[in-house]
Amino acid sequence: MEILVGLIIIAAIYLWAFFMDRFFKSCSHYAYIQFLKGTGLEIKIFQFTWTTSAFNKLLYKWGSGPSTFLNLWFNLGLCSSLLLLPAAIYLLLTAFFQNFSSYATNEENMIQPVVPGVNLPASEIGYYSITLLLSSILHELGHALASVQEDVHVINVGANVLFILPVAYVNISSDKLFSLNPWKRLKILCAGVWHNLLIALLAYLLYTSLPSLFSPLFLHGNGIVVSHIEDKSPIVGDRGLHVGDKILRINECDVQDVESWYRCLTTLKLTKPAFCIEADVVHNMDESVHLKHLENGIVSCCHSDNKGKLCFEYLDSKDSILELPPYACLPGRAVIEVSTNFCTADPHLCPKDTFCFRPVLTNNTNLFRIKRLGQIDVIYIGPVYDLVKTVMVSSYVPKYGFLRTEVPDMTTKFLGYLVMFSMGLAIVNILPCIFMDGQHITNTLLHILFSNHLRTTHIKVISAIVTASFTFLLLIHCTVVIWAKLKY
Incomplete structure (x- = not known):
C-alpha cells in the first residue's frame, strides 16, 4: 500500500x-x-528529458586517448557482441516457444520483462532505478567513446526519466556514422553492448566475492539471520521469531542462505509434514470428538472451542499393534515441540516407541517447525505467503553483536540487480528489434554479407522484415509473460 x-x-x-x-x-x-x-x-x-553538451570536451579527451588500445578495445567489443547476437536470438526463440509448449518446465525464462510489483519486488524500486541508470550511462559511454575514436561528432548527451525509470542516451552525427566503413560503424554500434557485458561480468565477480570480503565481520553459508519482521506478522510474539534470530532449518530442510530459505519454503509448501509421537502422549492428550467431514474434504476431530488443538491423522494405523486412534485431537504446539523426528518418507519410519501422526490442515495452511540456534523451535501454522512477505532474512550472520546486516545486504542486492540489468540490456539491445542497437547492427551485417549480390533496396527490405519479425516475437513474449505473472 x-x-x-x-x-x-x-x-x-x-x-x-x-x-x-x-x-x-x-x-x-x-x-x-x-x-x-x-x-x-x-x-x-510522465517524462522528464535532460540534454547537455557540457560533457563533450571530457568525452573527446577520453576518446582521443591511446589509439592502439582503444582500437583493440572496441574491436574486442565488436567480436564479443557478434558472438552474443546468435545467442540472444536463440534465447528469445527458446523463451517464445516455451510459452506455448505443453512440455515447458517451471523454470524461469532467460528473457523476461521487468515489472516492479509483478515479477520483482516493488519495495526495491530504488535498486532498479540506480542500477538501470548506471547500466545505461556506461552503455552510452561506450557509444560516445567509440564515436570519438572513429572521428564521429558527438552532439550531446542526456537522460530520460520515464515515470520512475531513468535511461541515459547520447546523440551522435548519424550522417557521419552511416558514411563510415561498415566495420567501423559496427564498432560504434556494438560498443554499448560490449560495455554492458563487461559491467555484468565485473559485477558478477564482485558479487561472488562478497562472502570472502565480508568474512572478517560476518559468517556466510551456515544459516541465516532475521533482519526485520513486520509489526503485523503472524509469527511475532514470545514464542515467535525475533530480529537477530539465527535460523538453521525449516522442518527437514537445511537453510544455508537466503536462496535456500525461500527454496525450502517453496518446496515445503506442497508437503504436509508428519511427526513421530509417543503413544503415551497421544493417549494422555487426546481430546477428539466425533469425526466431522467438512465441505472442503478435510476431516475435523476437534471441538470448535478447543483453541490451539489440531486434528492429527495416524498414518500407520493398519500396521499398529497398539490401539491408537486413526485421528486424535492434540495440542499442536506442545505435541510438535516434544516430537524429535519427522516421518515424511513412505513407509513412515519412526524411532522405537514413537508413531507417525500428521496434522490435518486445509489446502492454504502450512506447518513449519523452524529451528533456531540456541533457542527453542518456532512452530508456525499458516499460509507461506504471510511468512515470506513479513519476515526479512539475511545470509550474513554478524560475528559481533553491534553489527547490522544492512551493508552486506544492500551491496548484495545492488550488485545482483547490476548484473541482471547490464546483462539484460546487452541481450535485448543486440536483438534485431526496432529502437534497439541490434536493428542497425543487423542492417549493417546484411550490407556486408549481401552488398555484392543484392541491391541496396532489397537489403533494406530484408532488414525491415527481420527487424519487424523479431520485434513482434519480443512484444508477444513479454505480453504473455506479464499476463501469466498477473494471473498467478
Missing part, C-alpha cells in the same frame, strides 16, 4: 509539473523559457 501511495504522489507531481510547463509556455514566460534552454530540461507527460 505504501508503494501504491508513493506512485500516486509521483504521478501527481508529474501532472502538476506538466500543467505548469504548459501554462508558462502559453503565457510566453521569458524567464521560464530561458531556464529550460539553459538547463536543457524538457517536461512531457
